[in-house]
Amino acid sequence: MALKLVIVIIQRRDLEDLRRALAEAGFNFTHIASVGGFLMEANDTLLLAVDEGAVEKALEVIRTHCHVRTRYLSPASPLLETGGLFPPAPVEVQVGGAHVFILPIEEWQRLA
Numbered sequence: 001m002a003l004k005l006v007i008v009i010i011q012r013r014d015l016e017d018l019r020r021a022l023a024e025a026g027f028n029f030t031h032i033a034s035v036g037g038f039l040m041e042a043n044d045t046l047l048l049a050v051d052e053g054a055v056e057k058a059l060e061v062i063r064t065h066c067h068v069r070t071r072y073l074s075p076a077s078p079l080l081e082t083g084g085l086f087p088p089a090p091v092e093v094q095v096g097g098a099h100v101f102i103l104p105i106e107e108w109q110r111l112a
Ligand code: 2BA
Pocket: 009, 035, 036, 037, 038, 039, 040, 041, 043, 093, 094, 095, 096, 097, 099
């Protein structure tokens, strides 16, 4: 059976639930602490090597445990820096549930 590498980027708040659910469903994974390039906030990346036939199950678990949240950003304003009176309105940003990349694995070796 073909193997796939599932790379999942999630919000930190979803990590504990998702870790537990993936472990209970029998998935092995590696957790890497990461940082989003736009918000520059801590998020988390999980790497799962799974049989092709188990990818849908993994996605189902991820879908169930990763939630969309609304964040409000206060953009830096050149006006404020020069003493202007009107701060810019916060910008609404939807974050999550999860970004998932699915790649083929050409070869997997465990070197011991
Ligand atoms: P961040 O890069 O910190 O992005 C956080 C949220 O900010 C994004 O949520 C999106 O709603 C917004 N955002 C990102 N870039 C933007 C831009 N240029 N203009 C306006 N709004 C922007 P999500 O889309 O749910 O992304 C959550 C995290 O997933 C990202 O954190 C990043 O770490 C990762 N990610 C998203 N797309 C990716 C991609 N194509 N490749 C690699 N990582 C990605």
